[in-house]
Amino acid sequence: MSSAEPREPSAREGLLSGLRVVELSSYVATPLCGLALAQLGADVVRVEPVGGAADRTRRPLADSGTSLYWSGLNKGKRAIAVDLASAAERERVADLILEGGPCVVVSNSDRYPEFSHEALRARRPDLIHVLLQGRADGGAGVDYTVQAATGFPLITGAPGTAAPVNHVLPAWDIAAGLYLAVGLLAAERDRLLTGRGRGIRVALEDVALATAGNLGYLAEAQVTRHERTKSGNDVFGTYGRDFVTADGVRVMVVVLTERHWAKLLSATGLTAAFEGLADALGIDFSGEAERYEHRELISALLGRWFADTPFATAAEVLDRHRVLWERYRSFGELGRDGGAALREGDLFDVVDQPGVGPHLAPKSPIVVDGGRLGPLPAPGVGEHNSALLPARAGE
Template sequence: MTGRADSGTQPSAGARDAAGQGPLGGLRIVESTAFIAAPLSTMSLAQLGAEVIRLDAPEGGLDYRRYPHAPAGASLYWSFLNRGKRSVTLDLRRQEDRERAAALICAPGEGNGIFVTNLPLKGELTFEALAARRPDVIVLSLDGSPDGATAIDYTVNAACGVAMMTGPQGVAGPVNNAMPFWDVICGKTIALGLLAAERERRLTGRGQHVKLSLSDVAMASMANVGILAEAELTGASRPRDGNWIYGTFGTDFPTSDGARIMLVAVTGKQWQALIAVMGLEARMQALATAFAADLTREEERYRIRHAIAALMGEWVAARNLDEIAAAFAGTAVCWSPFRDVAQMLAQDWRASIRNPMFQTVDHPGIGPVLTPASPLRFSNHDGEGARAGAHPAPVLGADTAGVLGGGD
């Protein structure tokens, strides 16, 4: 192999249709990443038309075989986080391969010169070394914590306080999230930071090193929705309160056939629709009088939430799920049945081929499964173009010869 980047070669099937389509067509990103946040960020950009080239160890990276697995053994985790990308195998422990990677990252071209990583920057792949090759290079690096401590989603979740707010009353210990939300939010933040740096480069000609820490994403998120300030001003942490929605009316109710639904009334329109469907106008007025509550205000609905829920619970408990769905159909009531993932897949239109965001895509080592394109819908890229981001993952190393322009 040589260190030459050849932009005229053919990409793998997963990336061939993605490159050049969508609002980010012409942008090329090279990544050396593992786990969730960083590869999720570049996958999201690939869905919008960016060409994304993974640098993978010949044997696969740290997360190449992570659970869950398809029946044939392929990692669903790795495959779905790397859809629509190209895969180049290089051993970045070797100086020769770091040199090849640096040449690829710094290849000439307006849309080139972008590198994303959450792995240690060494030798030829440090920002300083890359900037010496290409002064306008953009490097975005993710770490766990700005103080250098190791952190992942589950330790960040423990540190930021969410695990002590989650779960029913009376639980003494922490309740973790089943979904790695901090990694997902971080991935979207990486994409935002990269696009901001790329815009600044177009305006000024300057590249830069953008740094981000997973723990900062979590702490900023807690502050952005007022939870941190609430604790600072009150001197107390928000207690866990089951499935109640803090500050407004919303909780879960059992139906007559053993299902469970979530009812939420954040706006006045939702509240009025809910009590109208249930025929509770007079009883709610009596409740408001008894508690001296103005139920047009969501904080007041929250204050007397238990009394409200007692009335609504009677209505829900007297009906099965189909009857409730029929009563709420066509109204402004905000609600949903609780479902597990298998039920969602089987029953819910949002995860079916009736939703054009999803297509059935044949993934290497996995087979045909529902695969989403970007949830963003652009008016300049409607119709089939809007669904072009539903691509398979690459085969490990399939693009090495094509991208690097030769073989050993």
Template structure:
């Protein structure tokens, strides 16, 4: 982690992916992130993947570096504690990340009554408050009908929670932006970030929406073809599948050179009357180009092609399972981003710190996720100023719990 946000106190009341990701990124940049959960854990505390000992690897991954408070949110006194944490005083406090509903005990109006300059970033499903999650929003956007093999009408869901992750990153950016505005005297505010709006805006930003608006129909399935450029998987002589991508003229020329098919492609250009220096034309005529590349790949093994591609600066990649990726020095093995630490489950395995590298700063050690309720007494005392007697009373009443 880094210390760019050291001194900031962010309170998180959340579950699942988007909001916890926001808190994770802020914690990895040095903020003190305090997460409150129901005693016994929220709806994501036992979420898969689970280790055989029952620990959620998912929960450990998304909550690294945070503090944990366990409180009974079903009781008025427990809800009051959550409200007071979100709106606790301090120049660097009053920052709240949540995916709780717009209305209810964590509504902005109720929290703002406790602190007028509160900043709240609220993850939502649909902008109208309807229930929605990554996979249902993705289904509504049309992407599953664009994904998958040509000629197959079944929708294909991708396994990456892309809208959750994008929303979490956007919320971290939005919170820091709102904090900068507050520091300039512009007060607090609530920022609502629905997955539906993040998804729709992204589809528009990338041209997907405009393409469909103007053409009257969405983009058809293209299998593994890269839209608008030359890119696809090809099979080598020894059966390995390699991804080749040629977007720029240099990438294209180097690929032809490495594969030894420059003259064949030049002949095709002369026949059609085009120049494949244009990436759009490479895409338009890909069905004529693919056989030339398929034959070239089939003549050589992956071990022969790899050094030729690398020597020419060709953009390519091998398909490999995660087991192999874990041994890849550029990804996991020997990557300084990762550090083997002991997690609250008692397991020891590598975990990443802040994803960005700041050459001018030292990346600090990776901090594990907390045990549920590990910091309950500390936070109640230091943030809310409660005395030991009051904290003991709350424990005795079952309102809060310590790990």
């Protein structure tokens, strides 16, 4: 077979096989970046202090005390533990980074000068260094402080309430972690083409502000007199609301287009009723802006239909008409009965995590050629020290 001919990948080989990533990080964003890369086949080595990083004990916990949070974000990685207070030990880690094939460093700290982009690239010009910051000016920041500074908690929650509501989902950590991965892979592509290394920086606050700008929220504040207010479970700017069925099941319904609107009315038998309202009140319900403006009127009629319809009937009718809807489910429901709901697709597979036991864990959400790499356990503290750190004289 010539070198130009494609070859079939091995069972554990992913798109990023051969890419070595050294991760000096903790908590959500940078470990998520490393996880996304590991799930696509990269060899990700997490560096921790002796005894393990602080996030190894973060909740939720298994009954044994093992962090399910840490195990979830670090599956499929390798781990070394070193005394980061020791300059000699930091030098060992720097040697690990600089030796061997092309390497990427992912970090959320500039605490140690040996691991800075400048120091490492001076020794290896093709190095890619990816750094997460709280704020672009170097100031400290985490997801929830960034939330507070960027407006979102003040438009979250029930209408008429003044107190800010922080979202339980660390959205900026997640978005920043994926931005880190995008920047890293762009730099890796450039390195393959040019041989040059790159320094990539992403700040949590920048991610949040950029998102607010990209969604138009900041432009609205600059060029209009509109003041965004809380809208509860209503979807801002379009029609979407939660309803309760006759037997007490709560569902969410969303209408984005005129076609969606027609399907919803057909499913609920309300086509004629809304045509009559449109004629009587001079409202064109086919437009998104009009549906949002008159959402209380729409919800009054839809609410009556749901209140009179058992869930099983509503589910069958809405599915048959391909309405955008879903029943609210708790984490408990999703994980109940051995995770029966999680077994319906191919996203989850069983992994036997030490300290946790066998459970369903996700593969990558990215499907490559119809498949995904299966999950592997997260590493123990210093599990790969002997394999990755050469023994020093006298050890």
